[in-house]
Amino acid sequence: DAMQQIRDSVHDIHRDSLDIRRELQQIQENFTFCRMTSNVAIEQEPDAKVHYTLLAIVREALTNTIKHSDATVVTVSLTEVARQYHMIVTDNGKPKDPRPAETTGIGLVTMEERVRGQGGTIHISASDGFRIFVTLPVAKKEEEA
Template sequence: MRDKQDYEIYAATLKERNRIAREIHDNVGHLLSRAILITGAMKMTNQISSLRETFDSLDSSLGEAMDSIRKSVHDLHDDAVDLKKSLEELITDFTFCPVDFSYHMAKTLPREVKYNVIAIVKEALNNVIKHSNATLVRLTVSEFETLYQVIIEDNGKTPSPDIPTNPLNSNTQGIGLINMTERVKKLKGNITFYRQNAFKIYIKIPKH
């Protein structure tokens, strides 16, 4: 019961952050854009040389304010991404076979970890559809003291005599697996692909 209440509070907080980000973008951002346009027009029509430096300074300050607003909106939106909910939505859309989903992560995670894990899981599920006859996928996302761990495995039988088992090497990876590898490398993590009676992706991402 307590965990459910905590999650509801967390979800409400994320929703409010998204609302604030939209308000800043739609209202404050619009006003700043208008002020920048007006300042630009005044600079073009100004004939008084003594005011040129003032207009340049005003234009620069408004530009910095706009950049700051954009960064704040971007950060608010990124922080509002709920990894668990995003993965659950991917699983709901995945109708190829059932997914056994296990999630053990903190509520606050680095945005880079969230976005890349979402992209990797999406790629992995697409690969199941394209290359497997699986009847079950297991997705486990866990957090430990020094690292994050993602395990994606299916029970599909996909015999390929030209592909070795345990682990697959870089010469036998398709585009999807290469994309996953690049994403994990950006996070300074490790990813291993195994094929032995099924297919398994094992990912470790260090905490920084």
């Protein structure tokens, strides 16, 4: 039916406009607190929900770096392994606040809830800099579904 075709084509345009490499590059170009590097090695672009979750985590991690550390380098790595996206965000800073980052901050709690709600895992560590390790499932390709 014609309405479904229109919906499908709008959906396809939206999905095609999602480019996590490009968006990470834009974040990197605009992040001036310290040096930031990113590496993306994925076969399948994340679906919209995972895409926005990954970017929200990067933004929250960068905010935490600015607010809570004296980092000189932030690294974002996104890979795809065994139908899972693995993202690691690290910085080399020492926390300004002696309380452990794992137990403080509404942003970290929100990240954990968002990731777990999508069937993923998140581990946050504040030893030797700040580190967030996230896994999220790769959506089935439409031809596989």
